[in-house]
Amino acid sequence: MKCYLGIDVGSISTNFVLVNEAGEVIYTLYIRTEGNPIKAVQAGLTMLKQNLSEKKMDVEVIGVGTTGSARYLVGAITGADLMKNEITAHARGASQFVPGLRTILEIGGQDSKIVILEDGSSVDFAMNLICSAGTGAFLDAQANRLKIPIEDFGDIALRSKKPTQLGARCTVFCESDMIHKQQIGHSTEDIVAGLCHGLVRNFLSSVAKGKNIKSKIVFQGGVSENKGIKKAFEDALQEEVIIPPYNTVMGAVGAAFLVRDKPPEKTKFLGFDITERDIRCSSFNCGGCPNNCEVIETRIDGKVAARWGDRCGKWSTMKLDI
Ligand code: SF4
Incomplete structure (x- = not known):
């Protein structure tokens, strides 16, 4: 085949x-x-x-x-x-499985992004690569703190009747707030649902800030396995959020x-x-002009297989050994 x-x-x-x-x-x-x-x-x-x-x-x-x-x-x-x-x-x-989709919400372990599409092509996007507060790492840290397996997070969140309001702007604020809410009697279900809502609030107010979110909306990436986050997005956007097939390997x-x-x-x-085969990666600075590009070189069994990182193409267009 x-x-x-x-x-x-x-x-x-x-x-x-x-x-x-x-x-x-x-x-x-x-x-x-x-x-x-x-x-x-x-x-x-x-x-x-x-x-x-x-x-x-x-x-x-x-x-x-x-x-x-x-x-x-x-x-x-x-x-x-x-x-x-x-x-x-x-x-x-995503367009393969959800024809006509307009918005992709993507949350992975350490980054998150939003993509706005028109006629199947991306016309706007934003990424978060710095702060973990809107990513899977944030949820992992809180699940760890609560001693709840992350796989159970979604189901527990869905049992909540009244999600706790948490200052979930960052992991530090969130942790202290969570301890306080536990001490004053909030249930685990409500706290877990509150964390899901907090993550979604973070995402919408930072990564998705100013973006024109329109349906159909797709949610993918590792965190899209969490039903609590899907529900929190639907509550916040008042729209259906679709989890497409192959949501965790869509890239x-x-x-x-x-x-x-x-x-x-x-x-x-x-x-x-x-x-x-023996694969090695190294880099060198070109020095051919003030840009002084860092050129990355990959060798397979000692032979040059690729070069990139040069702004002018001086190295990447050179004949390779393989
Ligand atoms: S790769 Fe090109 S742009 Fe970069 S330093 Fe060398 S000559 Fe300059």
């Missing part, structure tokens, strides 16, 4: 998706990046190859797309045919569909064997 491979490498997770020629998602894999995107991709491709062999699936990769913060690095080591930013990939992926889904939209004549995919 001929397939397109999408890979999304973020700070927390690395996701792999296979989409067949008919546009069906036939495989998804989520693994932890653990600070090393090269190792994560090598491990992921090894697992992918093993899983396909166990399921007796004969897959030929005919195109590879990468996205996420390490898309260039991972694109270089896998031989990607397309490397796109997360906004474009998330918009493409990789989008990367696979983007390469399927414009398939290469012949893929540059280096194969699953990159897992056994």
Whole structure:
């Protein structure tokens, strides 16, 4: 079976998706990046190859797309045919499953974003990469404090009759407020629901500030698994919020569909064997002009596979060894 491979490498997770020629998602894999995107991709491709062999699936990769913060690095080591930013990939992926969507709310472990679309293309967006108060890390920290598994958070929140009002502008304020509310008798359900509402308030007043949120609204990313947050968004926006299929791996889904939209004549995919090869990444400063660009170089088995980071193209357009 001929397939397109999408890979999304973020700070927390690395996701792999296979989409067949008919546009069906036939495989998804989520693994932890653990600070090393090269190792994560090598491990992921090894697992992918093993899983396909166990399921007796004969897959030929005919195109590879990468996205996420390490898309260039991972694109270089896998031989990607397309490397796109997360906004474009998330918009493409979600549009596949929710035609006519206008707004994407995306909350991951350490970042969050909003994308506004018109006719399937993104026309505005904002990202939060600095403050954890509107991300999954915030919820994880509070779940830890309350000694509640994060997987149970959503169900507990939905049992609340009167969500507690918490000063959830940041984790520090929130923690002290939460202790106070526990001491004066607020139930765990109400506090958990209050945290969900707090996160949504943070998101809407910071990341989504000034954005024209219109339905259809899609919510994706790891935190979209939490039903309490979905409900809090619906309460705040007074609109239905849709959780699309593949909500936790949508960047990789989008990367696979983007390469399927414009398939290469012949893929540059280096194969699953990159897992056994020696891959190294280094950088140097060009010094060719006052920009003094930091140029990143990736070598596979000692041969230069990619260079990027140069503003003028002096290095990235140079002939590569691979
Ligand atoms: S890569 Fe180009 S822009 Fe950057 S320092 Fe070298 S010459 Fe200047």
